[in-house]
Every structure is written in C-alpha cells, then in structure tokens.
Amino acid sequence: MLKAKKIMLLGSGELGKEVVIEAQRLGVETVAVDRYADAPAMYVANHSHVIDMLDGAKLREIIEQEKPDLIVPEIEALATSELVKLEEEGYRVIPTARAAKLTMDREGIRRLASEKLELPTAGYQFADTYEEFKQAVQEMGYPCVIKPLMSSSGKGQSVCRSAADIESCWSLAMEGGRVQNGRVIIEEFITFQSEITLLTVRSVNGTSFCAPIGHIQEGGDYIESWQPHHMSEEQIEEAKRIAKTITDELGGYGLFGVELFLTEDKVYFSEVSPRPHDTGLVTLVTQNLSEFALHVRAILGFPIPEIELITPGASRPLKAARELENYTITGAEQALAVPNTQLRIFGKPVTKVGRRVAVALSTADSVEEARMHAKQSLDKLAVEEA
Numbered sequence: 066m067l068k069a070k071k072i073m074l075l076g077s078g079e080l081g082k083e084v085v086i087e088a089q090r091l092g093v094e095t096v097a098v099d100r101y102a103d104a105p106a107m108y109v110a111n112h113s114h115v116i117d118m119l120d121g122a123k124l125r126e127i128i129e130q131e132k133p134d135l136i137v138p139e140i141e142a143l144a145t146s147e148l149v150k151l152e153e154e155g156y157r158v159i160p161t162a163r164a165a166k167l168t169m170d171r172e173g174i175r176r177l178a179s180e181k182l183e184l185p186t187a188g189y190q191f192a193d194t195y196e197e198f199k200q201a202v203q204e205m206g207y208p209c210v211i212k213p214l215m216s217s218s219g220k221g222q223s224v225c226r227s228a229a230d231i232e233s234c235w236s237l238a239m240e241g242g243r244v245q246n247g248r249v250i251i252e253e254f255i256t257f258q259s260e261i262t263l264l265t266v267r268s269v270n271g272t273s274f275c276a277p278i279g280h281i282q283e284g285g286d287y288i289e290s291w292q293p294h295h296m297s298e299e300q301i302e303e304a305k306r307i308a309k310t311i312t313d314e315l316g317g318y319g320l321f322g323v324e325l326f327l328t329e330d331k332v333y334f335s336e337v338s339p340r341p342h343d344t345g346l347v348t349l350v351t352q353n354l355s356e357f358a359l360h361v362r363a364i365l366g367f368p369i370p371e372i373e374l375i376t377p378g379a380s381r382p383l384k385a386a387r388e389l390e391n392y393t394i395t396g397a398e399q400a401l402a403v404p405n406t407q408l409r410i411f412g413k414p415v416t417k418v419g420r421r422v423a424v425a426l427s428t429a430d431s432v433e434e435a436r437m438h439a440k441q442s443l444d445k446l447a448v449e450e451a
Contacts, residue, residue: 069092069093069094070092070093070094070134070135070365071093071094071095071096071131071132071133071134071135072088072093072094072095072096072133072134072135072136072137072364073095073096073098073127073128073131073133073135073136073137074095074096074097074098074106074110074137074139075098075118075124075136075137075138075139075140075143076098076099076118076138076139076140076143077097077098077099077104077105077106077107077110077113077139078099078104078105078106078139078140078411078413079105079346079409079411079413079421079424080139080340080341080342080343080346080357081097081099081104081105081106081139082105082106082108082109082411082412083341083346083349083355083357084106084137084139084341084357084360084361085097085106085109085110086109086357087355087357087358087360087361088361089109089111091361091362091365093361093365094111095109095110095111095112096110096111096112096113096114096131096133097109097110097112097113097114098113098114098115098116098118098127099113099115099118100115100116100117100118100142101115101414102115102414103412103414104413104414105411105412105413106139108412112131114127114131118140118142118143118144119142119143119144120144121144121146121147122147124143124144124147124148125147125150125151128151128156133156134157135157135159135364135365136148136151136156136157136158136159137159137340137364138158138159138165138339138340139340139341141168141169141170141215142169142215143165143169145162145165145166145169146166148162148165148166149162149163149166159317159318159319159339159340159364160267160315160316160317160318160319160321160339160364161315161316161317163315163316164315164316164317164339165339167315168315168337168338168339169215170214170215171212171214171215171250171336172191172214172248172250174336174337175189175250177311177314178311178334178337179334181314182310182311182314184307184310184311184334185307185331185332185333185334186333186334186335187210187252187253187254187255187326187333187335188205188252188253189250189251189252189253190204190205190250190251191214191248191249191250191251192248192249192251193247193248194247195235198231198235198249198251199231201251202225202231202234202251203228205251205252205253207225207226207227207228207254208224208225208226208254209224209225209251209252209253209254210222210223210224210225210251210252210253210254211223211224211225211234211235211237211238211249211250211251211252212238212249212250212252212285213238213239213241213248213249213250214248214249214250220240220241220285220286220419221237221238221239221240221241221285222237222238222241222284222285222286223237223238223284223285224254225251235249255326255328255333256328257326257327257328257333258327258328258329259279259294259326259327260279260280260281260282260324260325260326260327260335261277261278261279261280261294261296261304261324261325261327262277262278262280262290262322262323262324262325262342262344262345263275263277263278263304263305263308263323263325264278264320264321264322264323264342264345264348264356264359265308265309265312265320265321265322265323266319266320266321266359266360266363266369266372267312267313267316267317267318267319267321267363268318268362268363268366268367268368268369269318269363269366269367269368270368270369272309272312272313273359273369273371273372274305274308274372275292275345275348275352275356275359275372275374276292276293276294276351276352276372276374277292277293277294277296277301277304278290278291278292278293278294278344278345278347278348279291279292279293279294279432280344284419286419287343287344287382288381288382289379289380289381289436289439289440290344290345290346290347290379290380291347291377291378291379291380291432291435291436292347292348292351292352292374292377292378292379292432293374293377293432294432295432296327300327300332303332304323304325304332307323307325307332307334308321308323308325311323311334311337312337315337315339317339318363318364318366319339319340319360319363319364320340320341320356320359320360320363321337321338321339321340322337322338322340322341322342322344322345322356323336323337324336324337324338324342340360341356341357341360342356343382343421344380346380346382346409346424346426347378347379347380347426349407349409349426350376350378350407350426350427350428351374351375351376351377351378351428352372352373352374352375353372353373353375354369354370354372359372376428376429376430377428377429377430377431377432377434377435378426378427378428378429378432378435379426379427379432379435379436379438379439380424380425380426380427380439381424381425381439381440381442381443382421382423382424382425382443383421383422383423383424383425383443383446383448384419384420384421384422384448385416385417385418385419385420385422385448386418386448387416387418388415388416388417388418389415389416389448389450389451390415391450391451392415392416392422392448392449392450392451393448393449393450393451394410394422394423394446394447394448394449395446395447395449396445396446396447397410397445397446399445400425400442400443400445400446401442402445403425403427403438403441403442403445404427404429404438405427405428405429405435405438406425406426406427406428406438406439406442407425407426407427408423408424408425408426408442408446409423409424409426410422410423411423411424416448422448423446425439425442425443425446426439427439427442
C-alpha cells in the first residue's frame with residue numbers, strides 16, 4: 066500500500082481545488098478545510114472538515130486529529146498565532162507560520178516591506194477609529210485608497226475621492242474586513258500605468274519567476290488577467306529584485322503572488338500572498354507548469370525546472386450579481402465554442418454578490434487576441450436561479 070504524504074489545505078476555494086488536483090497527481094493525500102460545507106476543493110480532496118478557522122482551539126483540534134505532513138494556508142483569515150505555536154511543536158506550515166501571520170493583515174506586510182526592507186511602496190497610514198480615519202484621509206489627501214487590514218478578493222476596498230466619500234468608504238471597509246476590529250489602511254493614490262502579479266517560486270533549487278501577469282481590478286478584485294504583460298528589461302529586473310527581497314524575507318518553499326504597480330519610471334511593491342494568486346488562474350493554459358503545479362512541487366521539496374511560457378493567454382472570471390441558494394451557470398456550450406478557450410466552473414454551493422463562480426481561459430497568438438476571446442467567452446455565460 067502506498068504510504069502517501071498528507072497535506073491539509075486551510076481554505077478550500079477554487080484555488081485550493083486546483084492545488085488538491087495537482088497534489089493528488091503526485092500521490093499526495095489531501096484534506097480540505099473551510100468555514101463552509103461543500104467548498105470547491107472538498108469535492109476532490111480525500112477528506113474534508115468544516116470549522117471556524119479563526120478559532121485557534123478548533124484549528125489545533127483538527128490538525129492534531131489529521132496530523133498532516135504539510136499545513137497549507139490558502140486564505141488569510143486564519144488563527145495564525147495558533148499556527149505559530151503548532152510550527153514550534155514540529156508541524157510544517159507553508160511557507161512558514163511567520164509568513165502566514167505577517168501576510169494575514171496588510172499592516173504587517175506593509176511595515177515589513179517599507180520600513181525594514183525599504184522597498185518602494187505607496188505612502189500609508191493606519192486608523193482604528195472613524196475619527197482617526199477622517200484625520201488620516203485629510204492628511205493623505207484626495208484621492209486615496211482605503212482597505213480593511215484583512216479581506217479577500219478585494220472586499221471592502223474603495224477610493225476616497227472627496228470629503229463626501231469618507232463615511233461610505235469607512236462603512237465599506239468595515240463591512241468587507243474579515244476581522245471586524247475597525248482598523249484600516251489609508252494609502253497614497255499612485256497614478257500607475259499598469260499593475261501586475263509576478264508569480265515567484267521558492268524551491269529547493271532557488272528562486273524562479275513566471276512571466277509577468279497583467280491585470281485589471283475593480284473594487285480591489287480582479288476582473289481580467291493576461292500573460293505576458295509587456296515590461297521593459299529594467300522594469301522586469303526591478304520587479305524581480307523586489308519580489309526576491311520580500312519572498313526571501315518570508316522564507317520557506319512555495320509559490321508567492323507578488324503584486325506590483327508600474328509607473329513610467331518606477332516599480333512599487335503593493336502586496337504579497339504566500340500562495341497561488343487568483344490572477345494566476347491564467348497559467349492553467351499559458352505555461353508548461355501552472356502556478357498550482359509549481360506550488361505543489363515546491364512545497365513537496367521537488368526541484369522546479371525552467372518555467373516556460375507556451376502561449377499568450379487571458380482569463381475572465383464570472384461573478385454572481387445576486388445571492389442565490391440554488392443556481393445554474395448557462396451558456397457553457399456557446400462559451401466553449403470560442404476558439405482556444407477553456408472553462409473552470411468552481412462548484413460553489415451558493416452565490417453571493419460579486420462572488421466568482423467560474424472563469425474563462427483563452428489562448429491565442431497575441432495577448433490582445435486572447436483577451437478578446439476570453440471576453441467573448443465570458444459574455445456567453447450567465448448565473449441564473451435554478
């Protein structure tokens with residue numbers, strides 16, 4: 066009987082689902098954990114559990130029960146202090162418990178990047194109360210970017226363009242934050258030409274980079290991504306320097322999604338996720354190894370060969386417009402008729418406003434054509450009540 070390694074995913078959405086699939090291809094036993102039942106990765110994992118992952122005692126209980134070889138956080142909203150203790154007791158957290166804790170909220174990672182590593186970032190302030198928030202916004206000036214310290218898929222993010230927006234931006238941040246502690250970050254608004262994700266892999270044979278992925282966000286959540294994004298050689302080298310600096314500091318093995326802003330003459334660090342990135346779904350069709358395959362190989366201690374961009378490609382996520390207990394996705398036949406296009410339907414149990422439920426992935430001879438195909442495919446899809 067095969068004695069398999071066991072990995073436990075903490076967070077079991079669409080990205081976790083692809084991680085599980087790649088892990089099982091290499092004979093790994095998988096355990097999917099999330100705060101709700103029937104999460105996408107639970108359909109393909111060997112075992113699954115539903116717990117409140119912000120509850121340290123519950124998290125410890127399930128980890129001690131399953132005794133995984135690797136604990137793989139796939140979301141930010143975790144009892145990271147408990148993960149630190151578990152790591153000290155001998156459990157292995159990917160990439161490290163410190164990295165999971167630092168990147169759980171925007172304050173830890175921003176202070177690390179700007180104040181310790183002296184990487185170029187937007188100016189920022191933090192506020193705990195509405196009064197502090199109003200003062201910080203006035204000091205930062207308009208426009209400025211408002212974000213809760215911890216959120217997923219851009220929830221709670223907004224641009225404050227005038228004094229008239231202050232109250233609504235604060236309310237949005239309070240509603241969108243995963244932890245309702247009232248603390249927000251107020252960022253300088255950088256007029257950037259583009260924003261990219263530089264997928265960075267730390268493995269047994271060093272640090273590797275994927276071709277840059279361009280993306281467009283609305284309300285902090287991506288609505289389109291493409292690969293490769295055109296950059297000058299100077300921009301690419303600076304982006305790699307920033308990505309290697311921050312990932313070396315975080316340590317461990319695995320794939321990191323490093324988000325960067327590009328201006329005419331500068332590259333700014335924005336955020337880093339120590340796990341596969343939503344904009345990186347496009348690598349399912351563009352690279353010899355997807356971001357998920359790279360992540361699994363790296364965390365298992367396997368070497369990473371040369372990462373090859375096989376073809377330009379683009380992705381477009383399908384988002385629900387309303388909450389539905391029972392829903393169906395229509396138009397798949399027409400969407401798949403678009404040349405060189407694939408779909409991933411995530412299988413989430415219910416919809417919420419703005420929740421991603423599927424993604425269209427297209428390839429072509431050029432990025433521009435791939436983006437056009439992905440949009441054509443997305444336009445054929447709809448989320449309807451079942």
